Amino acid sequence: ETGVTQTPRHLVMGMTNKKSLKCEQHLGHNAMYWYKQSAKKPLELMFVYSLEERVENNSVPSRFSPECPNSSHLFLHLHTLQPEDSALYLCASSLAPGAGDHEQFFGPGTRLTVL
Amino acid sequence: SQQGEEDPQALSIQEGENATMNCSYKTSINNLQWYRQNSGRGLVHLILIRSNEREKHSGRLRVTLDTSKKSSSLLITASRAADTASYFCATADNTDKLIFGTGTRLQVFP
Numbered sequence: 004e005t006g007v008t009q010t011p012r013h014l015v016m017g018m019t020n021k022k023s024l025k026c027e028q029h030l031g032h033n034a035m036y037w038y039k040q041s042a043k044k045p046l047e048l049m050f051v052y053s054l055e056e057r058v059e060n061n062s063v064p065s066r067f068s069p070e071c072p073n074s075s076h077l078f079l080h081l082h083t084l085q086p087e088d089s090a091l092y093l094c095a096s097s098l099a100p101g102a103g104d105h106e107q108f109f110g111p112g113t114r115l116t117v118l
Numbered sequence: 119s120q121q122g123e124e125d126p127q128a129l130s131i132q133e134g135e136n137a138t139m140n141c142s143y144k145t146s147i148n149n150l151q152w153y154r155q156n157s158g159r160g161l162v163h164l165i166l167i168r169s170n171e172r173e174k175h176s177g178r179l180r181v182t183l184d185t186s187k188k189s190s191s192l193l194i195t196a197s198r199a200a201d202t203a204s205y206f207c208a209t210a211d212n213t214d215k216l217i218f219g220t221g222t223r224l225q226v227f228p
Contacts, residue, residue, distance in 0.1 A: 007160070009160075045217075045219055104148065106163040107161075107163065109160035109161040
């Protein structure tokens with residue numbers, strides 16, 4: 004494992020439910036990311052947090068709401084999702100803001116199914 | 119728009135053979151990174167090559183970068199069944215973003 008954990012690993016929810024995905028990194032990193040991975044599509048960057056401030060919102064619908072209470076934790080709050088939101092949601096972290104010079108460490112992902 | 123694009127989309131080889139995957143991109147980069155993903159799991163960083171580097175090695179991995187052609191290749195030598203995975207290139211500029219390609223699915227048969 005890479006030091007980035009995600010819970011739950013699997014989640015099935017109805018379109019009217021509210022749920023949250025959790026990510027925790029134990030690497031002392033200052034930047035955290037949410038990605039969406041759908042079948043046969045490139046990994047899509049959703050949000051970037053740098054030193055607990057959101058620095059990137061990649062045109063993500065408001066039914067996805069991120070929260071970064073501290074540099075070790077990142078949440079993705081979900082509400083009124085659509086079936087097309089079913090995907091693998093990956094969290095990642097990197098040492099410092101500016102992935103330009105640093106690798107990203109990924110968690111194992113949460114497989115989300117929206118019924 | 120999509121930055122990295124891997125070729126081939128899928129590759130099947132026998133154990134012991136070499137596997138070569140290519141990546142093309144569109145804009146200027148700070149560095150290019152290769153990642154590996156086992157089925158349904160998170161990505162694992164393999165190697166980072168900076169824009170001023172042409173070749174880099176790590177164990178059985180060899181990465182080349184040609185900025186004039188905006189392309190990179192990943193060579194896995196003496197492949198093993200455990201190398202079976204999807205491989206992604208990702209390009210980075212000076213921001214916090216990595217832009218990933220669609221990946222190459224590698225199958226290594228014992």
